[in-house]
Amino acid sequence: xxxxxxxxxxxxxxxxxxxxxxxxxxxxxxxxxxxxxxxxxxxxxxxxxxxxxxxxxxxxxxxxxxxxxxxxxxxxxxxxxxxxxxxxxxxxxxxxxxxxxxxxxxxxxxxxxxxxxxxxxxxxxxxxxxxxxxxxxxxxxxxxxxxxxxxxxxxxxxxxxxxxxxxxxxxxxxxxxxxxxxxxxxxxxxxxxxxxxxxxxxxxxxxxxxxxxxxxxxxxxxxxxxxxxxxxxxxxxxxxxxxxxxxxxxxxxxxxxxxxxxxxxxxxxxxxxxxxx
Amino acid sequence: xxxxxxxxxxxxxxxxxxxxxxxxxxxxxxxxxxxxxxxxxxxxxxxxxxxxxxxxxxxxxxxxxxxxxxxxxx
Numbered sequence: 001x002x003x004x005x006x007x008x009x010x011x012x013x014x015x016x017x018x019x020x021x022x023x024x025x026x027x028x029x030x031x032x033x034x035x036x037x038x039x040x041x042x043x044x045x046x047x048x049x050x051x052x053x054x055x056x057x058x059x060x061x062x063x064x065x066x067x068x069x070x071x072x073x074x075x076x077x078x079x080x081x082x083x084x085x086x087x088x089x090x091x092x093x094x095x096x097x098x099x100x101x102x103x104x105x106x107x108x109x110x111x112x113x114x115x116x117x118x119x120x121x122x123x124x125x126x127x128x129x130x131x132x133x134x135x136x137x138x139x140x141x142x143x144x145x146x147x148x149x150x151x152x153x154x155x156x157x158x159x160x161x162x163x164x165x166x167x168x169x170x171x172x173x174x175x176x177x178x179x180x181x182x183x184x185x186x187x188x189x190x191x192x193x194x195x196x197x198x199x200x201x202x203x204x205x206x207x208x209x210x211x212x213x214x215x216x217x218x219x220x221x222x223x224x225x226x227x228x229x230x231x232x233x234x235x236x237x238x239x240x241x242x243x244x245x246x247x248x249x250x251x252x253x254x255x256x257x258x259x260x261x262x263x264x265x266x267x268x269x270x271x272x273x274x275x276x277x
Numbered sequence: 278x279x280x281x282x283x284x285x286x287x288x289x290x291x292x293x294x295x296x297x298x299x300x301x302x303x304x305x306x307x308x309x310x311x312x313x314x315x316x317x318x319x320x321x322x323x324x325x326x327x328x329x330x331x332x333x334x335x336x337x338x339x340x341x342x343x344x345x346x347x348x349x350x351x
Binding site: 210 | 285290310321322324330343
């Protein structure tokens with residue numbers, strides 16, 4: 001490993017390791033790009049692809065992101081953008097969960113949906129996309145629905161879960177599993193021009209407070225549809241929450257809910273604290 | 278009895294953003310929702326004076342009712 005560190009230092013005189021040298025190191029030392037990345041970051045060498053993450057994200061924080069694991073449950077409108085941004089950020093482990101295949105009506109908004117992928121599994125398309133944009137990131141595709149039965153296994157070793165689901169009952173199931181596994185959950189939902197965001201910390205029961213009725217019927221997305229811009233907005237807000245949760249920085253949207261109205265351009269924040277006035 | 282009703286997102290299209298309304302008898306959230314022509318299933322989050330409330334809850338003089346549509350897509 002000392003030889004590897006020396007190799008990386010030689011190739012990164014300014015502290016930035018070019019992609020080609022990271023790949024060469026992996027080949028020379030028989031390691032994965034991920035292993036080389038971890039060694040580099042541990043030795044204060046930044047893979048050059050992340051140089052524009054600075055100073056928003058320090059090298060120590062980049063290492064923390066790399067060592068983290070995020071489950072994205074639902075790889076459609078929200079999930080696609082979330083996974084893309086997590087991979088570009090350098091989150092080291094992504095679990096991409098979705099049992100669906102792409103359909104033609106996904107093409108208007110779902111980032112990984114392309115005409116040639118109609119009929120292909122969304123989770124697998126997500127993993128292929130991650131491998132293309134950042135091969136140092138490990139993305140585990142799970143082409144199954146998130147259920148009571150597999151939930152705990154899918155959340156094992158996960159630091160944060162992200163909600164990219166499309167119904168309230170499915171979200172409550174995910175929220176309950178996150179509570180059981182003591183994992184924070186970043187909730188997002190969209191319909192038409194409108195979106196919603198909230199972050200549930202373990203023990204807060206935020207989702208059950210937000211949706212006390214189970215809402216078996218779908219929401220206004222049924223007739224409002226989902227255009228391309230709303231998932232991109234809400235997904236980006238979700239990813240910002242993930243970064244803060246993984247790094248324990250900033251002020252997450254805890255015990256609060258954000259209602260985003262892009263039509264009237266109004267953002268309403270309301271408190272979900274039990275003891276509020 | 279006066280109740281302030283605040284509508285959010287698409288609920289306000291063709292209706293209003295905020296209105297103080299007069300009711301002669303005690304009124305529930307459900308009655309107000311129905312009176313506004315909003316399908317019950319479309320109601321997502323209900324607040325009375327900033328606190329989570331249910332469709333069956335009865336409003337009191339001076340209450341502010343906020344209605345958000347159910348946003349369930351992903």
